[in-house]
């Protein structure tokens with residue numbers, strides 16, 4: 001019950017996703033938090049202060065120059081009397097104001113006057129999200145210490161639009177607030193981690209690709225577990241259908257060479273956990289046009305060429321992270337193959353799992369792993385992938401504690 005008794009100042013700005021903030025208020029209050037709402041004038045075009053105030057059971061603050069509000073509480077006390085400022089939805093406009101230190105309405109003034117943690121849930125049209133100005137503002141706000149949840153990819157509230165820009169769901173925002181306010185120990189604070197996850201798709205032609213059964217569940221869970229221990233995590237994810245983990249900087253890629261570039265761009269780091277099932281080979285010359293079947297013609301042969309080994313590249317890099325962990329998906333002689341990989345790849349540890357179809361591990365929710373390091377091997381019992389992730393993150397934290 002991390003949120004029990006916590007005072008949350010909820011800033012609602014003017015996006016279509018404002019309707020979700022009504023449910024968010026309920027979810028926060030269910031968990032024992034009190035919610036004091038601030039609405040921009042834009043937000044009031046989408047939902048009413050009446051509905052927000054009724055759900056929050058508090059006065060709704062909308063006006064910087066309200067003599068009554070200023071007399072009763074005052075905008076500075078509004079900021080002081082809270083444990084967390086949550087912005088949901090956070091519009092492109094409000095992010096731009098924050099990034100530039102503007103304070104021309106109550107929401108932006110509160111955000112400039114605060115020393116409390118701020119968690120923002122951006123929501124906007126995908127084109128607004130990828131605009132260089134928004135990208136710039138987002139990067140600047142992250143380096144100012146603002147925490148973000150989302151935006152997520154998928155269908156937008158406006159019909160026919162899809163892409164990255166959808167606000168995280170209320171329960172995802174609640175979970176991110178819990179992580180932020182949790183006073184659980186965060187031994188990896190100040191450490192930077194790179195995690196890869198999911199499969200890669202290697203194109204054959206514009207519509208076909210070579211892939212594998214990886215779901216990304218294990219890699220995503222590891223990224224989340226490291227972030228929960230305070231690490232600054234960059235997750236490089238191949239194409240997966242699961243949501244981005246909370247509190248993690250996610251870079252989405254398709255191909256192995258894109259994954260390699262994203263991993264190298266994320267250096268330097270203290271920790272690298274290479275979980276992705278990266279394709280060993282790609283089609284030597286993928287066709288620009290869809291390959292057609294012509295009666296009487298011979299069946300095309302695919303010539304393959306080798307992809308860069310990302311784990312090996314990281315393991316031997318001049319900026320090699322202090323701790324390099326690789327996952328080995330094997331179907332035979334799991335330990336022998338993993339042990340051979342340790343030296344060849346320059347890894348400190350290999351987490352070996354048997355991905356024979358009978359184990360159901362690849363694509364499933366459970367995992368049975370064996371940790372192989374130069375000190376020996378340790379078999380873990382069959383566990384949920386989340387649990388494997390938590391144990392591995394704790395083990396990593398231990399390594400750093402020992403120096």
Ligand SMILES: Cc1cc2nc3c(=O)[nH]c(=O)nc-3n(C[C@H](O)[C@H](O)[C@H](O)COP(=O)(O)O)c2cc1C
Pocket residue numbers: 012013014015016017040041042043090091092093094123124125128
């Ligand atoms: C129908 C409609 C939907 C909108 N949805 C969004 C949105 O989801 N995200 C966003 O950043 N801006 C959205 N806008 C634009 C903002 O409302 C506009 O930038 C406004 O100035 C934001 O004010 P605020 O940031 O002070 O709340 C939308 C505008 C309209 C008319």
